[in-house]
Amino acid sequence: MTIRGFDHVCIAVRDLDAAARGWQRLLGREAPDEVYEVAAEAIRVYRYDLDRVGLELVASTRPDGPVARFIERHGEGVLLLALAVDDAAAERDRLEGLGLPLVGGLRPFRGGRYTFVHPSAMNGVLLELVDGGAG
Numbered sequence: 538m539t540i541r542g543f544d545h546v547c548i549a550v551r552d553l554d555a556a557a558r559g560w561q562r563l564l565g566r567e568a569p570d571e572v573y574e575v576a577a578e579a580i581r582v583y584r585y586d587l588d589r590v591g592l593e594l595v596a597s598t599r600p601d602g603p604v605a606r607f608i609e610r611h612g613e614g615v616l617l618l619a620l621a622v623d624d625a626a627a628e629r630d631r632l633e634g635l636g637l638p639l640v641g642g643l644r645p646f647r648g649g650r651y652t653f654v655h656p657s658a659m660n661g662v663l664l665e666l667v668d669g670g671a672g
Contacts, residue, residue, distance in 0.1 A: 539624075541621040541622065546591070546615065547619065557594060578604070581598050591619075617662070625649070649669025650668055
């Protein structure tokens with residue numbers, strides 16, 4: 538695997554605006570660097586670019602979405618760690634060949650692709666592998 542480093546840390550929150558107020562005070566920011574939605578994941582994202590690693594606050598856009606289910610089971614907090622890789626498709630194929638449990642398929646996003654490794658293989662941490670413009 539060619540890991541270039543951390544891409545972002547994702548924190549699941551119930552209320553983006555309420556969560557953002559605390560983070561923005563800490564970071565000395567007036568607003569997120571970027572706000573977007575990912576329909577395939579049923580999430581709305583506030584992203585902060587911090588040197589080489591992003592911080593993403595995510596909230597569910599549906600009461601039955603994956604992030605809503607995560608918060609229901611675990612409460613608010615770290616949802617996933619994302620690693621930047623050279624080729625998410627090749628890494629997905631390699632990990633699948635090793636028998637690691639994966640979540641969903643390879644997904645296109647922002648000029649790149651991403652995929653997930655199931656938390657059962659990563660000591661309880663959902664791992665996202667992203668390439669290109671994903672993030």
